[in-house]
Amino acid sequence: MQPTPNTLTPPPELVDIQNWLSKAVTSGKFVKKEANLRLTHAKNRSSSDRLMTYIDDYWPRCLESLTDDFPRTARTLDDEWETVCEAYLAAYPSTQFTLYYLGKQFPQFIVEQQLSPWLRDLAQLEWALLHSEISAVLPTLAIDEHTILKLQPHCSLLQLQFQANDLVNETPSPEAPQAVMVYQWDGDGTFEPLDPLATRVFKLFEAGTSLSEAFDSLSEQELTDDELTTISTKIQSWMSMATQWSWLTHYPPKENLQ
Amino acid sequence: MKPVDSLKGFGVGLRPCHYADFLSNQPKVDFVEIISENYMVTGGRSIETLQEIAKRNPVIPHGVSLSVGSSDQLDWDYLTRLKKLVDTLNPPWFSDHLCWSRHQGHYMHNLLPLPYTHEVAKFVAEKARIIQDFMERPLILENVSSYIEYTDSVMTEWEFLTEVVTQADCGLLLDINNIYVSAVNHTFDPMDYILGIPANRVRQHHIAGHKNKGTFLLDTHDHNVPDPVWDLYRQSIPIFGEVPLILERDDDIPTLDELLIELNIARQIFNATHTQHTHTSA
Numbered sequence: 284m285q286p287t288p289n290t291l292t293p294p295p296e297l298v299d300i301q302n303w304l305s306k307a308v309t310s311g312k313f314v315k316k317e318a319n320l321r322l323t324h325a326k327n328r329s330s331s332d333r334l335m336t337y338i339d340d341y342w343p344r345c346l347e348s349l350t351d352d353f354p355r356t357a358r359t360l361d362d363e364w365e366t367v368c369e370a371y372l373a374a375y376p377s378t379q380f381t382l383y384y385l386g387k388q389f390p391q392f393i394v395e396q397q398l399s400p401w402l403r404d405l406a407q408l409e410w411a412l413l414h415s416e417i418s419a420v421l422p423t424l425a426i427d428e429h430t431i432l433k434l435q436p437h438c439s440l441l442q443l444q445f446q447a448n449d450l451v452n453e454t455p456s457p458e459a460p461q462a463v464m465v466y467q468w469d470g471d472g473t474f475e476p477l478d479p480l481a482t483r484v485f486k487l488f489e490a491g492t493s494l495s496e497a498f499d500s501l502s503e504q505e506l507t508d509d510e511l512t513t514i515s516t517k518i519q520s521w522m523s524m525a526t527q528w529s530w531l532t533h534y535p536p537k538e539n540l541q
Numbered sequence: 542m543k544p545v546d547s548l549k550g551f552g553v554g555l556r557p558c559h560y561a562d563f564l565s566n567q568p569k570v571d572f573v574e575i576i577s578e579n580y581m582v583t584g585g586r587s588i589e590t591l592q593e594i595a596k597r598n599p600v601i602p603h604g605v606s607l608s609v610g611s612s613d614q615l616d617w618d619y620l621t622r623l624k625k626l627v628d629t630l631n632p633p634w635f636s637d638h639l640c641w642s643r644h645q646g647h648y649m650h651n652l653l654p655l656p657y658t659h660e661v662a663k664f665v666a667e668k669a670r671i672i673q674d675f676m677e678r679p680l681i682l683e684n685v686s687s688y689i690e691y692t693d694s695v696m697t698e699w700e701f702l703t704e705v706v707t708q709a710d711c712g713l714l715l716d717i718n719n720i721y722v723s724a725v726n727h728t729f730d731p732m733d734y735i736l737g738i739p740a741n742r743v744r745q746h747h748i749a750g751h752k753n754k755g756t757f758l759l760d761t762h763d764h765n766v767p768d769p770v771w772d773l774y775r776q777s778i779p780i781f782g783e784v785p786l787i788l789e790r791d792d793d794i795p796t797l798d799e800l801l802i803e804l805n806i807a808r809q810i811f812n813a814t815h816t817q818h819t820h821t822s823a
């Protein structure tokens with residue numbers, strides 16, 4: 284059966300109460316007088332106290348979820364962590380049915396807040412690792428040179444300013460740019476460093492391209508003599524790596540996956 | 542998957558810390574219940590584990606984000622994902638709460654109560670009907686614990702619940718602990734609740750523990766089931782008869798063995814009360 288069109292009209296009093304209560308719960312702010320008008324009081328609890336039960340649940344629940352998802356970022360930000368989370372939730376309230384996705388825009392938020400490049404990389408890497416664990420690994424493909432390929436849903440190609448190992452080990456170090464593919468392996472998120480040429484190839488796959496188009500596109504770009512002589516062997520080794528770790532899928536993907 | 546036409550007996554909420562027990566043994570449960578949303582993401586190890594466990598145990602999907610009471614329109618992406626999961630498990634029903642948790646696309650990640658008015662009951666029932674038709678499977682709605690009541694309400698919670706499930710023609714997942722928690726928080730007699738709902742619509746029970754916060758009870762699922770909740774369960778048995786029951790535990794989760802000892806208390810209470818009642822009424 285196909286979804287029915289959305290034609291239900293909610294009772295105005297329901298919209299009104301949900302407008303008010305959702306704002307109170309997510310912002311933690313409400314006018315006591317209004318709480319008294321809208322909510323009853325109990326024998327030993329005022330309407331405001333009763334409302335606080337929901338407010339006191341929302342914020343710790345969201346904070347705990349973000350702390351679980353970004354443990355290294357949380358430790359690095361230390362005392363500032365809660366303030367940053369609060370600002371993040373105000374800017375990006377949860378729009379997903381599960382807390383798994385609460386941190387989806389967090390790396391973007393760190394960029395917008397112009398926090399340090401180290402924090403920007405750390406948040407980006409932590410989200411990519413988590414995302415890889417909750418995303419689909421589609422069956423490995425038989426690839427011919429004309430199949431349009433795309434990165435699998437569990438893969439993220441990141442261009443970092445710092446070494447990924449230093450970031451996960453929380454070892455602050457000088458900038459040393461590195462590209463990595465973050466992916467799911469045996470249920471866990473992990474990553475593999477990529478050299479600049481491999482990064483170019485997988486960037487093409489990220490946008491959706493065939494093996495032969497990727498090869499042509501690379502040949503048209505400025506390559507060193509050394510790269511030109513070894514390119515075909517290199518592509519072969521990247522493709523076997525991508526096959527072994529299920530990095531690629533057909534485009535468009537066969538399933539509708541987030 | 543293990544096919545299930547109907548369900549009987551006693552089970553627990555399946556939690557990741559007990560996956561290994563379910564994979565290596567056959568714990569003494571008649572069925573398990575999962576939090577649907579945890580398996581509605583597109584991949585990951587949990588889904589594979591669930592599929593393995595579902596080969597040996599009937600699984601009931603129990604959601605927390607349907608938000609049937611939201612004034613928002615239905616979320617078809619959510620429902621499509623839910624249907625995919627439910628169809629894979631092939632349970633006799635799926636469940637969620639009579640509450641709202643989403644407004645204007647934003648989630649509160651909590652189960653908020655509704656104002657108990659006839660207009661709201663009609664609106665929610667209509668939504669529940671559409672959901673049930675789309676899912677092509679019975680929906681059963683659970684009563685939530687609550688900490689607020691609206692001045693707009695014109696009836697009791699159990700009258701509202703009855704109106705919704707009757708109009709929607711759906712079943713009830715009656716959480717005994719939630720009745721007790723709300724009864725203390727809103728000062729009503731929990732037996733009025735139990736006697737006030739249509740017994741023939743009760744398909745499943747939940748039982749759990751809560752926290753006493755001094756001036757109110759908080760539904761935390763982090764304690765053993767306290768005696769007053771067991772007493773209420775005992776009193777409900779003659780009214781509802783044999784209803785499948787899930788013991789819920791979400792925090793400070795003990796070992797599965799300890800949880801199964803607690804589940805056995807429910808079995809013993811049921812057997813003793815049901816037998817006694819059958820003899821008395823024979």
Ligand SMILES: [Fe+2]
Binds near residue numbers: 683716719747789
């Ligand atoms: Fe429950």
